Amino acid sequence: DAGITQSPRHKVTETGTPVTLRCHQTENHRYMYWYRQDPGHGLRLIHYSYGVKDTDKGEVSDGYSVSRSKTEDFLLTLESATSSQTSVYFCATRVAGLATGNEQFFGPGTRLTVL
Amino acid sequence: RKEVEQDPGPFNVPEGATVAFNCTYSNSASQSFFWYRQDCRKEPKLLMSVYSSGNEDGRFTAQLNRASQYISLLIRDSKLSDSATYLCVVTPRALNAGGTSYGKLTFGQGTILTVHP
Numbered sequence A: 001d002a003g004i005t006q007s008p009r010h011k012v013t014e015t016g017t018p019v020t021l022r023c024h025q026t027e028n029h030r031y032m033y034w035y036r037q038d039p040g041h042g043l044r045l046i047h048y049s050y051g052v053k054d055t056d057k058g059e060v061s062d063g064y065s066v067s068r069s070k071t072e073d074f075l076l077t078l079e080s081a082t083s084s085q086t087s088v089y090f091c092a093t094r095v096a097g098l099a100t101g102n103e104q105f106f107g108p109g110t111r112l113t114v115l
Numbered sequence B: 001r002k003e004v005e006q007d008p009g010p011f012n013v014p015e016g017a018t019v020a021f022n023c024t025y026s027n028s029a030s031q032s033f034f035w036y037r038q039d040c041r042k043e044p045k046l047l048m049s050v051y052s053s054g055n056e057d058g059r060f061t062a063q064l065n066r067a068s069q070y071i072s073l074l075i076r077d078s079k080l081s082d083s084a085t086y087l088c089v090v091t092p093r094a095l096n097a098g099g100t101s102y103g104k105l106t107f108g109q110g111t112i113l114t115v116h117p
Helices: none
Strands: A004-007 A010-013 A019-025 A031-038 A042-051 A054-057 A064-070 A073-078 A087-094 A104-106 A110-114 B004-006 B011-014 B019-025 B032-038 B044-050 B055-057 B060-065 B070-075 B084-091 B111-116
Touching: A004 A087, A010 A019, A019 A031, A019 A087, A019 A110, A031 A064, A031 A073, A042 A064, A042 A073, A054 A064, A073 A087, A104 B044, B004 B084, B011 B019, B019 B084, B019 B111, B032 B060, B032 B070, B044 B055, B044 B060, B070 B084
Parallel strands: A010 A110, B011 B111
Antiparallel strands: A004 A019, A019 A073, A031 A042, A031 A087, A042 A054, A064 A073, A087 A104, A087 A110, B004 B019, B019 B070, B032 B044, B032 B084, B055 B060, B060 B070, B084 B111
């Protein structure tokens, strides 16, 4: 398994507070992704990174920002948490190379509850 | 219409049964196709890629029909350990002039399988 950790694993916060989730990988994979998973929607891409300081939006990026200052770390920030952002957040990585056909490796997930 | 659609199930089958899952995708220019497996409260993991010619991995067989935009997964001789959610996953067409989609994946909602004794 790829060495991907996420922190925190569980978090409860209040509406309006900023929250930062961290994804750390030890595999030196170039690509990193943040997804959220909700019942009835499956996994949806929030933001992704194709290199240090290179990031772009996914399909559900509103209310989220990301940063990648090092290859191994990809941070997801909820600028002002809302109850609609209660979800399970997964980080994933992928080896650089062909744009298609490469497996994504997922971290264990972070369960976030916004009250 | 969702980009990737699956029957959410649940499918409840006895051990030893054969079960098939189907998935349709809306983007005819989709490039790559996968089945991921997700155990309860765990992360998704790649089960197998899906090739145009069809491919088999032990008890699992995947098929792709590009003309019908349809993917299937067949599990033979089901085991209790096969109980999980099976996610149909598609890589969209390239989105930039460089011809890369940056490996972005589009997931179906998943099909729940429960194998009972």
